[in-house]
Amino acid sequence: MMFFHALLFDLNGTLVDIYRVSEYRQHLDAMADVLGLKHDKFRDAWSRSFTAWPHGDYPSLQVRFELALGYCLDTSEYPSREAIAEAIRIRVDYITTQQGKVKEGVPEALDWAVGQGYKLGLISNCSLETSEYWETIALSRWFPEPTLSCIVKLNKPDAAIFLYATERLGVEPERCIYIADGDDHEFDTATALGMEVLLVRYDTTDTYRNEPIQPETRYAIDHFNEFQATIERIEADHDGN
Numbered sequence: 001m002m003f004f005h006a007l008l009f010d011l012n013g014t015l016v017d018i019y020r021v022s023e024y025r026q027h028l029d030a031m032a033d034v035l036g037l038k039h040d041k042f043r044d045a046w047s048r049s050f051t052a053w054p055h056g057d058y059p060s061l062q063v064r065f066e067l068a069l070g071y072c073l074d075t076s077e078y079p080s081r082e083a084i085a086e087a088i089r090i091r092v093d094y095i096t097t098q099q100g101k102v103k104e105g106v107p108e109a110l111d112w113a114v115g116q117g118y119k120l121g122l123i124s125n126c127s128l129e130t131s132e133y134w135e136t137i138a139l140s141r142w143f144p145e146p147t148l149s150c151i152v153k154l155n156k157p158d159a160a161i162f163l164y165a166t167e168r169l170g171v172e173p174e175r176c177i178y179i180a181d182g183d184d185h186e187f188d189t190a191t192a193l194g195m196e197v198l199l200v201r202y203d204t205t206d207t208y209r210n211e212p213i214q215p216e217t218r219y220a221i222d223h224f225n226e227f228q229a230t231i232e233r234i235e236a237d238h239d240g241n
Contacts, residue, residue, distance in 0.1 A: 003238040004196070006171040007113055007231070008162075010180030011124035011146075014200045015139060017101040018181065019208035027094040031087040035079045037072060045071035056127030056150035061088045064128075095129040099137045105224030110142045112228050121165045121176075122146040125155050125184065157189040177234060182215040196234055 009015055025043070032042035049068035050056075058064040065084055079087075113120060122143040124130070131148050134140050147165040154161035166173050174194035180186055187197045199220040204212060221230050 002117065003175070003235055004118070004177050005175040006119040006121055006166070006169050006177075008121040008123055008165060008176050008178045008190075008195070009143075010178075010183075010186065010200075011099070011122060011126065011130075011139075013181035013183065013202065013207070013209070014179060015103060015106050015122075016099055017103065018202060018204075019098060020206050021208050022206055024208055027090065031090050034083050034086045034090065035069075036083065037079075041072045042068070045069070050127075055153045055155055056125070056130075056148075057153055058128055061091060061128065092129055092133065095127070096133050096136065099130060099133075099139070102138055103224055105227065107138075109224045109227040113231070114142070119169045119171060121169050123156065123161055123165050125149045155184075157185045159189050159193060162189060162193055162195075177231065181209075182217070183209050183211050185211065187215055187217065196238070198230060198234070 012018055028043050028046055029039045031046075032039050035042065045068040048071050049058075049064050052058070052067060053064070062084070065087060069078060069084075110120065120142055122139070124146060126148050128150050130137075131150050134146065134148075140146075145168065147161060147168065149155045149161065152161060152164055154164065156162075162173065162178075166176060172194075173190075176195045177198055178187070178190040178195045179198045179200060180190075181200050181202065182197075187199075190197050197217055197219070199214060199217040201214060201220050201222050204214060219230055219234055221227055
């Protein structure tokens, strides 16, 4: 009999490739180009615009663009509606492409977990675009109702977002394994709630992270071909608890 009843996953850097700083800047510059703005000026305005919605829950991309443009232009200099529409298209394409970069071995690992009887959950700090286009993303097959910050208006490492996810799955936190890349002090909260944690390691060079160094953990994998054996090891270590 399994000790753990659910596997909770982070999204970016865990199930899909982590955002790369160089690629992120290229996508900002592409938006700036179609808007006719200087790269540095638009990058700063775009970053500032996010602070108005720290959960990523802005009403629409149009509204966020309007705020960002307000930081760097007066109304007489506004780009055309067509230019803004093209910038929005670039943004959506970037986010959905990124969320489609599923790591090798992930589908097989998730199918195995389902076959074993684990409930699957996903918790992510992410912006509106991910939620709006989630059904078009391959991972939605395993996570039809993910817990996304832009929807629940909670961010990791707030314990409330973890508890929201476990309540939806109908499991106790102590019966969950949380699988993630360890950013945003998420393991501190998961551990405090009684969860076991599993680190997904990767090269952090050129990565878009809040914590530049991944934490040390008892359990870790470098590739999802190690996932099944590691989960079985965790179960064995908890046998009889």
